[in-house]
Amino acid sequence: MFERLADIVVRHPKAIVALWVVALLAAAYPALSSPSVFQYDMTSMMPSDTESAKGAEILGSDYFYPTAAASxxxxxxxxxxxxxxxxxxxxxxxxxxxxxxxxxxxxxxxxxxxxxxxxxxxxxxxxxxxxxxxxxxxxxxxxxxxxxxxxxxxxxxxxxxxxxxxxxxxxxxxxxxxxxxxxxxxxxGSDAITYDTMTAATADMEKIDPVSILLIFILIGLFFRSIVTAAIPPMVIGMAYAIVLGAVFFVGQIMGIYYITPILVLVSMLGAGCDYCIFIISRYREERKRGSDGETAIRESVKWAGESILTSGCSVIIGFGIMAFCSFSMVSTMGIALALGIVVALIASLTLIPSLLAIFGDRLFWPSTMDTYAQGSRAMKGWYGKWSSRGQRYFAGTVKASMRHSKALVVAVILITLPLTYVAVTSAPSYDMISTMPDSESKQGVSVISAGIGGGMIMPTYIVMKVDAFADIDPEAETYVPRDNAEQFYRDMSELTGSLLEMRTQGQENISITYGPTDGDTLFDGSPAHQRLFERLVSFLPQSTQEAIAYLEEVLGVTGYEAICEVWYLLTDEEKYTADYMLTYTMGAVSQVFEEDGRDYQYVKVTVVTKEEPMSDLSIKTVSQLYSAESGFAGSHSYVNGSYITGAAVMTYEVSEIVTEDFDYIKAAVILLLILLLFLVMRSYVTPIRAVLTILMSIMWTLGLTFILFDQLMGVPVVWIVPIVLFVICLGLGMDYDILLTTRIKENVMKGMSNDEAIEAAVMRSGAVITLCGLIMAGAFSTLMFSTSPMLQEFGFALGFAIAIDALFIRTYIVPAIMHLLGDWNWKGPGSAVIRTRGRDPSRRCRGGERRIR
The missing domain is CATH 3.30.300 (GMP Synthetase; Chain A, domain 3)
Structure with missing residues (x-):
């Protein structure tokens, strides 16, 4: 396969470059238009078959008076x-x-x-x-x-x-x-929150993009001692990113794209894509330094490095792509976009980079040449040579030390892993999406309202119930006529709203206002509870309430709750029904009567305003209590024929439950697919399991430290989506470096080296490249910490740390130590070509299957 690909690249490099240019031009317009499909409200992307979605659909139906909360x-x-x-x-x-x-x-x-x-x-x-x-x-x-x-x-x-x-x-x-x-x-309000989030995301991109590109340019330039080489990977991946954005625009016509998706796609492509490009370029340079001509160097690069980066790329695609099966479109489209980004970056590194090498050859390393990298050259006598020598000595020393102290290293990492795993597993993530917003005018306004009448006023929670009809309402004639069951119904509603107002969450009063269907006879009974409700309604539901109160005060000639109560009984039934029409239907608490299966029904709405902002952890716990209150009321009253809870807080809660449940299966699927992929490539029983376990270890370290740093030290809650997405992304990207190292070890073993010799040679040859790639990817993700959004900062720290610790420590120290301890078990598998190759040279083996390293 790779021999054939190399042959095509060598024969038709200009045609391949031309195809990429055409693809870029075709993607230019949709890429520039892609921001129009981005969405900033997570709850708008949830599945349509959830309880909250059904409740929201009912509230938006023609049954209710056309009212809406101020956005x-x-x-x-x-x-x-x-x-x-x-x-x-x-x-x-x-x-x-x-x-x-x-x-x-x-x-x-x-x-x-x-x-x-x-x-x-x-x-x-x-x-x-x-x-x-x-x-x-x-x-x-x-x-x-x-x-x-x-x-x-x-x-x-x-x-x-x-x-x-x-x-x-x-x-x-x-x-x-x-x-x-x-x-x-x-x-x-929600519109201002969306606008401020969108504006901050755009400003973040303007900061993150140049920092990421500059960091990559400096690292590659120092590694290759070349300005041109430093520019090639970012330029190639930049072209690939533009093409992906064009595709994202079309995907966004079908399903919503959450606003952080293009940011994660960019940094993952810059990190992983530049890694793949560097691996091809580095292998080409290695072959040229050995004396191969340019064509042979390209063929060898595509053959050996191509296999490594295709395998590692497939592992990343599996990790990202499996997210597409999540029920929540925010996560599924994120997975599609991330997987698509890696696919295009992989294709670019396997085709466009070798084509540029075929066209320009060693000129891509300007101002350096192949002589620059030769021993004794002026460059090798200067800073470049000194750092190269130090790097060689470092990796030679680390691999020998890791094998010499392999058991101690394994015990040490276990002792580190256990407490951090405990922190990661026992720490509770937050549902508070507003707390992860950048500091803005809208966020400050939410804080002021939360400290006052209740942050839930911006995004109330609603209990919607389908009940036996209790009042005939005619919107055209603006008439209201109660049925025989109305009096008992209103009493029950009064008890429900009163009990909700008294409800405590974790010992705290978190409900500021509750309002449900109520008629004048119930509201104006003179009780202290209904007086408090009246006083709050005058302001909380202004237009409709004020119209009703103004009507009563005009008819009765009095003002104030106590005065209205004293003369309420003087109203005629027609006047009372006019007031009841306003208090029930025009306030959006009661729907019109509708017929279903030969029976008359109505929908009713109970509005709940929390004191804290609606997505705070306390408000989310309040939501879970509302579920219990809703089901308890519906179960004890036979006229309730269905009930729903809806609102922004409920949607957030349901989304988190859906995603958490889906990800239990997604995590298992990713692990199994990665093990299967590595088994097919390595033909080994043990190596795939070892690879997954070491990556899971680095993920546990990262999650534990993320909770400690942000939640415990900085007081910034870790949002529920961060640990979930982090797990899948790190499992895919972290496999990159394991595959790049292990395939090189396998190549060395197949060429006749012992297990320890193969490990030592692979680390010495690939250690610098893997370290560079790790620094680039970790650096690309870490630039997210320049964002003003705490959620992106959490993603930046977690992804950056996970990649850095995996590439710089796990692959450099821990993997060589474990593979040394495993010995030939690394290559045990069905008809393994590695074992067969090793078996024909028994003179290279000693006790334990190893040739001693001196």
């Missing part, structure tokens, strides 16, 4: 005594800014004056809602209209304009006293 929130902190006046002045100023906004002008011109983006006041929150000394929170929600043609607005793109208009509106407040009362302002 863009304006938060203003102001002094208590001026907060109400500031809110009124700001409302007027925002209306003026929005009316003159170019986006609204375009909407009015296209759809009419009634279609425009507006700002609705969510309320003024003072000490009744949270503990504060002198400040109140003023909240506005940006309300986006449903467009008549069914198209949707790109709400995320409007965040910068909304921030600018908010600042101008605050500046335009005429009263100096009111202006001074404003302490701070933020634009937050």
């Amino acid at each position: 863009t929130i304006i938060l203003v902190e102001a002094l208590d005594e001026s907060a109400q006046e500031v809110s009124e002045a700001l409302a007027a100023a925002l209306d003026a800014e929005l009316a003159d906004w170019s986006v609204n002008r375009g909407l009015r011109e296209k759809y009419g004056d009634s279609v425009q983006i507006t700002a609705g006041k969510l309320g003024v929150f003072d000490d009744r809602y949270f503990q504060a000394t002198v400040s109140s929170m003023i909240l506005f929600g940006i309300e986006y209209p449903a467009l008549p043609d069914g198209s949707s607005l790109n709400r995320t793109s409007y965040v910068p304009d909304i921030r600018e208009m908010t600042a101008q509106a605050l500046e335009s407040i005429a009263d100096p006293g009111l202006k001074e009362a404003v302490e701070a302002s933020y634009v937050t």
